[in-house]
Amino acid sequence: MPPSPTVASWALGRRLRERRRERGLTGPAAARLTGVTAAYLSDVETGKKRISEQRLETLLEHYGFGDTELPELRELRLEASSRGWWADYSTVFDDDLLKFFGYEHGATSVWAYDGGVVNSLLQTEDYARAVLGAADATRREPELDRRVRCRMRRQHRLTDDVPLRLRVVMSEAAVRQCVGGHEVLAGQLRHLLDVTHRHADTLDVRIVPFDVPGHPAMGGATFHLMRFGSQRLPTLLWHESVTASQLISDPEKVREHARAHEAATAAALSREESFHLVRRHYDRL
Template identity: 45%
Template sequence: MAPESPTIAIWELGLRLRERRYLLGLTATESGRLARCTQAHVSEIERGRTRATKDKLTRLIKAYEFDADETAELWKLHEHGGQRGWWNKYTGIFSNELLRFFGYEHGAESVRTYSGGLIPGLLQTEEYIRAVIRGAAPNLRLSEEELRVTARKTRQQRLAGDDPLHLTAVISEATLRQRVGGIAVLHGQLEHLMTLMEQHSENLDVRVIPFTAGGFDALDGSSFHLVGFASPRLPTLAWQETITSTALIDHTMTVREYTLAYHQAEERALDREESLRLIRDAAKELS
């Protein structure tokens, strides 16, 4: 199983409370009265953005008439949600939304990534990471840069272990040519990418969209990720990154649009062996 994540525990707890509320035909305002809180707070709990207090959860469980087994499961999720993930120590440098994404990614079964400009973060070398950070924030203090590098390297640990993350990355050929950090850094990054593809052949698939491919929906868009989970209770989430903002997306229809865009990009990509060949050729050109 994927590692336990308090972020996912809080989210699943909220989803199950919302499902029960819908089943009973209650509004969020009515549930807020039962829990002695505002409608907005109920919504935050149901979306997994905040952890319910013991008092509020006790009132909701009683009002929603959960049976003994379901109640035990909810309290177990509440307990797990109170633990600290590795990402909690980075609250001073990352937004709450990004920290939540780290929590979802940590406990995910799979991630499908599209990137048209940079090698995805889970596959970056340390030198490439530093070049990306310095390009985005040239005046960043060295101490914060070190923390950001450490956080990204910690995220990368999910590619290994007993139950590794299954990552499929669809990237444009431009990512192989953009000289982030200079020729030496890019060359090292491409060599690293090939090594990862060989070492993690069972859980890592990198697919390259060549310049010769036709147009597709995501071509002029930003990078995004589709995060999937082992539990059938948990829907797929989307994570989008732009120049000015980042966002976790849980709206079903919006996630569906991202999924369709991802599949279209994947259809334009080369297969695994052809992609590896293109990466190898790009690295040779830098030698």
């Protein structure tokens, strides 16, 4: 997977917090030992702040990390100090959304559910513009352009040297709703057919047909479950609604959404059947 300073900051902070607790140190006590404030140490442990080389070395010494762990921790600090592409959009999106981009970029796999529109990682530029434009009709054209460019940039993970493994479950409504008009929808469905064919090894798109009586995710908001290469890192949940979006790490909520995604997958058509359903709707346009 490509480097992500967001994931590296998070991973380093978790390692430092775990080690501090193993040593029986409270946050304030560890902060006094290392000459920083408790608030600063807390922000480092939660990935909110980046730590300098000197301060990290002080923590490593006081926490007694083994020699085999030191190179990895120092490498995480270096990666955390780099700049992700999403930083270019800091004037357009809030911090939570920027963090989501960073986590998504550094994830090895994503399970997504979308009830009403095609998943954002699979959208064409015209379709994305129509979706984003409809979400806020007062948005000025330059800002809309930047939001669309950011969405297209996120999609690079699908074609990286080590591509993101993506499983998307969508309602049939997502491929029937005439977003942007017939021409835009036709282009979107053509693109969906193309990417699912070209990336069959890493992309799994399932459609829940209209004749399915129900499943746990039905009527719910869009969500993404992000998994990472390190076994030390838990699955993260990104949850979107019309008025709010948030990153969730609570294990129970993550499990609930994972179960809902599995149930939606079971209710959906197979990959091949989903492909042919999209093809039928495309041919009708």
